[in-house]
Amino acid sequence: MAGNVRKNRRKPKLGVFKFASCDGCQLSLLDCEDEILAVGAAVEIAYFPEATSTRIAGPYDLVLVEGSITTPADAERIRAVRAQARRLVTIGACATAGGIQALRNFRDVAEFRSIVYASPETIDALATSTAIAEHVPVDFELRGCPVDKRQLLEVISAFLNDRRPNVPAHSVCLDCKMAGRVCVTVAHGTPCLGPVTHTGCGALCPRYDRGCYGCFGPVSGANTSSLAAMMSAQGATSPELVRAFRTFNANAPEFRAESEKHDV
Amino acid sequence: MSDGDESGGKPISKKTRTIRVDTLARVEGEGALRIELVGGRAERVELRLFEPPRFFEAFLRGRSRTEVPDITARICGICPVAYQMSSCHALEAAAGVVVDGPLRELRRLLYCGEWIESHALHVFMLHLPDFLGYPDALAMAKDHGDLVRAGLRVKKAGNSVVSALGGREIHPINVKVGGFYRAPERAELDALAAELEWAARAMRDMLPAFTALEYPALERDYELVALRHPSEYPFCEGRIVSSKGLDIDVREYPEHFVEQQVPYSTALHSRIRGRGGYFVGPLARFNLNADRLSSPARDAAAALGLEPPVLNPFKSLPARVVEIVEALHEALRVIAAYRRPTVSAVELPVVAGIGHSCTEAPRGILYHRYAIDAAGLVEDARIIPPTSQNQGTIEDDLRAIAPDLARMPLDAATHRAEQAVRNYDPCISCSTHFLRLEIVER
Numbered sequence: 068m069a070g071n072v073r074k075n076r077r078k079p080k081l082g083v084f085k086f087a088s089c090d091g092c093q094l095s096l097l098d099c100e101d102e103i104l105a106v107g108a109a110v111e112i113a114y115f116p117e118a119t120s121t122r123i124a125g126p127y128d129l130v131l132v133e134g135s136i137t138t139p140a141d142a143e144r145i146r147a148v149r150a151q152a153r154r155l156v157t158i159g160a161c162a163t164a165g166g167i168q169a170l171r172n173f174r175d176v177a178e179f180r181s182i183v184y185a186s187p188e189t190i191d192a193l194a195t196s197t198a199i200a201e202h203v204p205v206d207f208e209l210r211g212c213p214v215d216k217r218q219l220l221e222v223i224s225a226f227l228n229d230r231r232p233n234v235p236a237h238s239v240c241l242d243c244k245m246a247g248r249v250c251v252t253v254a255h256g257t258p259c260l261g262p263v264t265h266t267g268c269g270a271l272c273p274r275y276d277r278g279c280y281g282c283f284g285p286v287s288g289a290n291t292s293s294l295a296a297m298m299s300a301q302g303a304t305s306p307e308l309v310r311a312f313r314t315f316n317a318n319a320p321e322f323r324a325e326s327e328k329h330d331v
Numbered sequence: 332m333s334d335g336d337e338s339g340g341k342p343i344s345k346k347t348r349t350i351r352v353d354t355l356a357r358v359e360g361e362g363a364l365r366i367e368l369v370g371g372r373a374e375r376v377e378l379r380l381f382e383p384p385r386f387f388e389a390f391l392r393g394r395s396r397t398e399v400p401d402i403t404a405r406i407c408g409i410c411p412v413a414y415q416m417s418s419c420h421a422l423e424a425a426a427g428v429v430v431d432g433p434l435r436e437l438r439r440l441l442y443c444g445e446w447i448e449s450h451a452l453h454v455f456m457l458h459l460p461d462f463l464g465y466p467d468a469l470a471m472a473k474d475h476g477d478l479v480r481a482g483l484r485v486k487k488a489g490n491s492v493v494s495a496l497g498g499r500e501i502h503p504i505n506v507k508v509g510g511f512y513r514a515p516e517r518a519e520l521d522a523l524a525a526e527l528e529w530a531a532r533a534m535r536d537m538l539p540a541f542t543a544l545e546y547p548a549l550e551r552d553y554e555l556v557a558l559r560h561p562s563e564y565p566f567c568e569g570r571i572v573s574s575k576g577l578d579i580d581v582r583e584y585p586e587h588f589v590e591q592q593v594p595y596s597t598a599l600h601s602r603i604r605g606r607g608g609y610f611v612g613p614l615a616r617f618n619l620n621a622d623r624l625s626s627p628a629r630d631a632a633a634a635l636g637l638e639p640p641v642l643n644p645f646k647s648l649p650a651r652v653v654e655i656v657e658a659l660h661e662a663l664r665v666i667a668a669y670r671r672p673t674v675s676a677v678e679l680p681v682v683a684g685i686g687h688s689c690t691e692a693p694r695g696i697l698y699h700r701y702a703i704d705a706a707g708l709v710e711d712a713r714i715i716p717p718t719s720q721n722q723g724t725i726e727d728d729l730r731a732i733a734p735d736l737a738r739m740p741l742d743a744a745t746h747r748a749e750q751a752v753r754n755y756d757p758c759i760s761c762s763t764h765f766l767r768l769e770i771v772e773r
Contacts (some may be wrong), residue, residue, distance in 0.1 A: 087383045091408020091501040092756075097452060098500055100487040104479070107469035118456065119467030119750070137383040167405045170390040177387035182597075185592045192384055213408060213501040271498045274673075275505045277512040280401060282502070310394060315405065 068085065079227050082114035082127035084148050086141050087196060087215040089166055091213040092159035093117050093133050099216050101219050106220070125151030129226050134162040135167060135196045142193070142202060149203035158219065159201045160212035165318035167212075169196040172318055173330075176230050197318065207232060211267045212282040212315035216231025218267060235266055239279045242270035251278050258298050260311065263289035263321070284316035291325035305329040344584040364748060366733050376726045378591075378752075391712040393574030396422045396679075396703055397508055403714065404700070405501045409452070412493060413444035413692030415506040417699040419715075421507045425686025425703045426679040434510040435567075436665045441496045441503070442566045442663035442690075445532070447489025448500065449693035450613070450651045450658075453756045455482025458648055462544045478540060481533045484656065484746075488523075488530040488651050492662055495519050510676030520666045527666075531627065531659040534652065538634045541652055546645040551731060553642060553724065554606060555615035558691055564657055565616065566622040567690045572619055573609065574640070581689045584698050590715065601720040608723030611695025612755060613650040614641060625664075628657035643753040644728055650655065651756075661664055674749045681707045692717050694756050725755050758768040 083093050097103060098119060106112075123254075125313035130152035134140050149155055160166050171179050176194045182186035199205055212216050218234050225232035240261040243250065251257040251273045259278030261270065266284040285291070295308050303311070312326035353638075360744040368763065387406055394402060400418045404411035416438060423430055423506070431735070455478070456468040465471040472479040490500045490536050496515055545631025556577065558569035573576045579587055592598040603609050617624075618639045635649040683705040689698045695717030702711040728751050729736075736744040 087385060089405050089408040089411075091405075091464075094408045094452075094501060097456060098448075098490060100483040100490070103483070104469065104472055112467075119469070120460075121466040121470070137385075141383065167387075167390075167402060170384040173385055174390070176386075179386040180384070182389040182392070183384065183386055192386075206359070212405065213499075240358065268499070272504050272512075274514045275498050275511075277504065277507075279505075282504075307395075310398065313400075313403070 071103060072142060072329045078109070078111040079128035080113040080123065080126075081110045081223070082125065082130045082148075082152070083116070083117070084130060084132050085117070086132065086145065086162070086199070087137040088134035088159065088166065089160040090117060090133070092162075092211070092219075093131070095158075095214050095216040095219050098133075099220060100222060106223065110223075126153060127151055128153050129223065130155045130221075132199050133159055134221075135165045135168060136202055137196045138191055139193060140191070145199060145202050154202070154206045155199075156207045156209060156222055156226060157205050158209045158211075158214050158285060158313040160210065160282065161196075161320075162199045163208040163210055164198050164316040165196040167315050167317070169318035170313060171196060172323075173313070173326075178291075195233050200239075209234065210265050210283040215267050215269075236287060237266050238262055238289075239264045239266055239268065239270050239283070242266050244271050246270065248273055251276065252297075252301075254269050256301055258301065258311065260294070263291050263294050281312070281314055281316055281322070284319045285321035289321045291321055292328070295325055295329065305331060346409065364483035364729065364752070366729060366736065368733060368737050368747075371734045371737065373730040373766060376730045376733065378610075378722055378726050378729070382716065383646075385742045388712045388714055391701075391709045394709050396425075396701070397708050398708060399709065400506050401502075401504075401703070402472060404506075406714070406716070407500050407758055410692050410694065411451055411502050412441055412497065412506070412698075413690060413697050414444060414714075415503065416690045417688050417692075417697045418701075419449070419506065419508050420567055420688035420690060421443055421686040421699040421701050422703065423677075423679065423686065424688055425701055426682055427684065428509065428677055428679050430510055433514070434677070435674075436669065437496060437511060437514065439566050440492060440541050440662055440665040441506070443658040443665070444489050444492025444496065446658040446693050447655055447662070448486050449488035449489075449756075450655045451482055451489060451752075453693075454648060454651050454655070455486065457480060458750075458753050458756070461746070461753060462648070481537060485530040485533060488526040489658070490522055491526060495523055507676050509679050510672075511676070512675060514672050514675040515668055517671060520669055524663060524666050525635055527659055527663050531656065532539060534656050534659065535627075535631070538631060538652070541649050544648070546643060547649075547732075547750070549644060549728065549732060549751075550642045550747060551644075553615075553644075554603060554609040555618050556603075556609045556611050556617040556696065556720075557619045558689060558696060559619055560623065562623070563626070564620050564628075564661070565691050567688075571689060571696065573603070573604070574615075574618060577603070579598075581698075582687045584689065584715075585700070585713075586722075588698075588715070590719070599715075599719055600723050601715060609720065610724045610729055611646075611717050611720050612647065613654050613693075613695075614644065614647045614754075615640065615695065616691060617650040617653060624653070624657055625660045628653050630639060631656040644751070647754045647756075681705070694718060694758055695720060716758070718755070721755045721757065723750055725757065728754070 222232045223232045252259045257278045260281040261279040265283040265286045308329040312322040364377045365377045398413040403418045435734040498505045555574040558565035559572040560569035698715040700713040
């Protein structure tokens with residue numbers, strides 16, 4: 068942005084980079100309708116192709132990365148991006164766990180190519196979709212499919228002020244307890260991944276009479292096997308358990324391990 | 332962007348000039364544009380999409396039909412509701428179920444929310460800066476603060492509808508095959524009305540800003556394609572019609588439209604069998620359905636000087652403005668008439684079947700087809716997003732303006748090419764935001 072850069076303190080430079088993804092997490096920034104003009108005043112948006120034609124070369128003070136690594140070229144590109152980033156924060160399930168496209172990790176990618184494309188040989192894709200942290204050091208991972216925009220603003224603000232982001236890491240289940248909400252599993256027998264899922268959405272699904280389906284990925288120390296046993300006692304079949312743990316965070320270690328136990 | 336970048340290749344001739352734009356910004360996805368000019372004529376135009384393939388149609392196989400709307404939403408963060416709606420309608424068709432009454436009305440309301448937020452994002456934050464000569468909305472806000480702030484507030488009104496009904500703006504959680512997980516209380520919807528009414532007034536007050544814009548001259552003999560409903564401006568239902576006589580049931584889509592793989596792109600290109608490229612989206616819908624608009628939207632079209640046929644693709648911008656007005660009006664109508672249904676979703680029988688659906692995503696028709704087995708699992712899925720349908724037409728537009736581009740200074744040429752691509756609000760995350768322009772002249 069060509070604003071008033073001539074101030075006492077140089078505006079920090081923000082870069083937003085995209086890999087394999089739906090664009091939803093970076094869109095979260097544009098969805099901050101009440102805050103986006105203030106963000107634009109506080110930082111120099113140096114690289115953000117979804118939002119601006121301005122492109123200012125790195126290095127950047129803060130880089131947000133959306134998306135997962137799925138091609139040989141992207142595996143190279145993320146190294147170049149890291150080299151330009153003082154701080155690098157990954158946003159969303161694709162960047163933190165490989166995303167929904169990591170479902171290929173459990174299958175044969177050649178078969179996937181031939182289902183979608185008539186000339187599969189021209190499509191350059193790695194056999195796996197992997198999190199950014201598997202390729203380069205990452206300073207902070209913000210979970211969610213999509214990320215929560217209030218948490219995104221908190222993370223940007225924290226890194227620009229050299230403090231740790233205030234982003235809670237308990238389970239979705241605890242959110243419901245704290246809100247005094249009736250448990251959808253106990254009261255209605257609805258399967259719910261709330262006990263093993265990282266908070267961030269504000270326990271949205273139970274508010275809409277449905278069980279959590281794991282958008283924010285596994286909470287640290289998730290007891291997935293205990294939850295799977297309970298779901299199974301309530302009638303879930305093995306294929307259903309596999310599918311429950313294989314969605315947007317299928318390649319997150321805890322969810323992957325649990326799904327593999329039932330994939331017989 | 333760099334001039335004269337011939338890295339990696341030999342100059343084709345002494346007169347070779349390569350214009351390269353590394354990123355075509357403000358397009359949602361990644362891609363590049365390469366134009367080859369011979370004697371001033373555009374010999375080749377290639378819109379290359381670099382978005383890595385994500386293989387949705389492949390990994391949908393074996394998933395339960397109940398999971399499909401949550402999975403397909405993840406194809407696009409900008410129009411997840413469209414994917415959810417096309418999925419639900421196709422899956423319901425496969426089970427022989429029609430969702431009607433208040434649940435159908437709620438779906439229209441949800442879609443209105445997405446049209447408002449997606450169109451407002453594109454109009455005010457992505458495309459208007461092209462017309463007014465700014466790199467982005469933040470820079471534009473320094474001189475046009477009121478316009479940007481009003482646009483953001485309209486966008487927010489749309490997002491409020493999606494989040495009230497869907498749980499959140501991006502990847503709503505409340506959409507279910509057969510209806511919703513929970514139907515909202517009247518009070519939850521009533522709370523939305525005041526901002527929608529403000530937005531409707533604000534759009535009316537902003538119309539002169541759009542009539543004052545300079546629209547570049549370009550008219551082509553497009554085949555416009557959209558849904559057409561007997562009485563409504565189309566969202567989820569209708570026949571697929573075109574400006575050149577096509578009039579088919581949604582189920583006949585595969586017989587009339589073909590997808591082709593092109594070597595320079597991961598998005599498949601669509602054509603009408605035996606004819607060629609076609610045009611979907613707001614301008615096509617407006618041309619084919621202007622008589623179905625509500626009176627406030629008709630007034631807006633008249634004030635903007637839009638009367639069918641409008642064949643200048645740059646007029647997609649005012650067509651989007653008309654559709655924001657339409658969606659605001661329709662949303663307010665649904666809210667005013669809402670009675671909470673006794674069930675939040677229709678139960679679907681678990682039966683094998685094949686279902687097709689086409690709904691009007693903000694960017695144009697979005698076709699889904701599913702084959703479901705007797706256990707309710709997906710056997711086969713086909714998803715054809717609007718951007719891949721428009722891709723051939725975007726290339727043809729660029730072919731038409733390529734000689735002008737070649738005569739322009741580099742900056743102006745780049746700017747004009749980007750503006751032309753953005754007429755289609757391409758959401759390249761469909762396969763796939765950013766494009767690279769390369770003009771090779773010999």
